[in-house]
Amino acid sequence: MSGLAIEKISMRFDLPGGGSVQALKDVSLHLKEGELMSVLGPSGCGKTTLLNIVAGFLAPTEGQIVMNGHTVKGPDAERGMVFQQGALFEWMSVRENVGFGPRMKGMPKPEMAGRVDHLLDVVGLQDFKDKAVYELSGGMQQRVALARCLANDPDVILMDEPLGALDALTREKMQSLVLKLWKETGKTIILITHSVEEALLLGERLLVMAPRPGRIHKEYRLPFADLGVGQDLREVKKHPDFAVRREEILAMIWDMEEEIMGRMEGAGA
């Protein structure tokens, strides 16, 4: 079976002070190759935990991740990761950062250099190859992070709020870049975000998760990601369905937040 299967994942752990947390309960889904899925949910719904399990950084207490027919046991180059920020190696130049994965695998230098140059062209950083990463702006750093992940040619790219720390304008440009890279490379992508608009724009599939315990609340299939490829994303946002979906999902998340607040007040009283 190709693609990525998340099979009945549950995660429960004890707290230091006694008691335990059910972070995830019975989460199952299947991603076909080349699918782009965004994950949305209020804080505490376990979306980052789920991503870390898929990446192999955490072991689930029940269930398993099956990727290309084998069970995930730990982190691996087949599953690349793009973090929010600060995951670049600041002791390396832009070029060295992007070439990190191939270099670890022992790829011959000329081949590696060619790949790095190509990817830096793709993300628009050809003039910054030899800069130190801390000399770049936040948006440029995330371009480096994307290029570094792609340089390793993973099957799945896991993105943990990669655009969360960027300003609105840069964010919009980066969203277009993510769509472009998705279409051009045909990678399977899971993208976690806090922004409903971003989840709508960057998800063929959109997963809304609910908290306590973390679980899948609702799933959408959306046309906007396909519409947005190579287009001005502001035009996509004008699509009549876009506003409808946005309001629907916002209301859903609001309800969940209110429920959490209510429960907390109930517990406090």
Next chain:
Amino acid sequence: MIPLLIYVAIFVVSYYVVTKVIHHAARNDYTSLKTVTFGDESAVRPNRTASVISILTLFLLWGMFTGSTLLPKFLHMPGPFEGLATFDYTAQLPDGQRDTATVTVLVHPVDQEVSAPEVDLGDGWAKNDSATIGAWRSGLIRVDQNDEFGRADGAEIVAVNGEQIVPGGSVQTDFGRVGMSPKGTLTFEPAKGWQMEPIWLPAPEAVAARVAEIAREGFRGSTLWEHLGYSLFRVIIGFFFGALVGIPLGYAMGLSDWFRGWFDPIVEFMRPVPPLALIPLVIIWAGIGETGKIILLFLAALWIMAIAARAGVSGVKISKVHAAYSLGASKAQIMRHVIIPNSLPEIFTGARVAMGVCWGTVVAAELVAAEKGAGMMIMVASKFQNTDIVIMGIILIGIIGFGIDMLMRWAERILVPWKGKG
């Protein structure tokens, strides 16, 4: 008290002169446009004029209070009285009969041999006296020794320069203080002025001359460079071994829970023990030779380096490690390409601290016992009250310590430019 007042006065006056009167070349950078500077630490830049004046002031005060020849005479504080001092005393016999005579005291520089001035004995039964006293010193003057009626005859001294004096009391004269011992003998203490005696504080040029002399001729069988070089050599070797053991130990503590648990109590216990407290034990075990010194400095550097390396490992952002793993790096590659470079800034900070502590410890250890070294030099000099060598030693120790720190900062800038940029 007076030096402090002068110091404060120079501080205040130069502040007004430099900031209010002289308008230095207007700066036009961003900080110069800030209106709120009080409370904005980033707007407080050291005023380099103040630094220069501060250093000059220290030397000025030093020169003023030691009568330095580098300064024009009018800047000198009043020196000790030197020359001929005179005062009169009045002696009284039991029957009330009084007579007055003059005492002439030659106050001479302490390093000169002089003989008492010739004086006419005068008439009356109390005879004139003469004596010598070194500047800054005081001495007994038995004025009744040559009188016709001495203490044995019941004569006692009742006044100096016409002022009444009693045992334990004193009278100020133009040349100094005349006191009376409880038994009735006069003492004379020439005016000391405000200058420091060279055995307490030599003039700057005397210290400079001593530096030149010791640099030329050496001290206690070794040249100045040997003394300083030995101290430096001990620090470098001790620090080297401390880092050689401490850094891997710190890494192990940062990477393995067993190592962490095993060494935590030892490191946490040894960290607050000042290395100076280990000197006696090290001397008992290893003697006062090089081995003992190097063991001591090794111990001083070891814990600091271990803790720095441990902090460097714990300080690595987990997302960097995760990123490296998901890019396919092995554990060894993560160690080499992520953990070590990420911990270098911490290790450099630790190394700077360790070098500073080692430098302080080596001097202290040499003060206790050594055959060569900067600390030994000042310790031996102090036993002979060679204050100039002591001051020279302190200045050289300070310069070397400062130099080590500057060197480490420079190396840090060159080798870990990414410090604080993560």
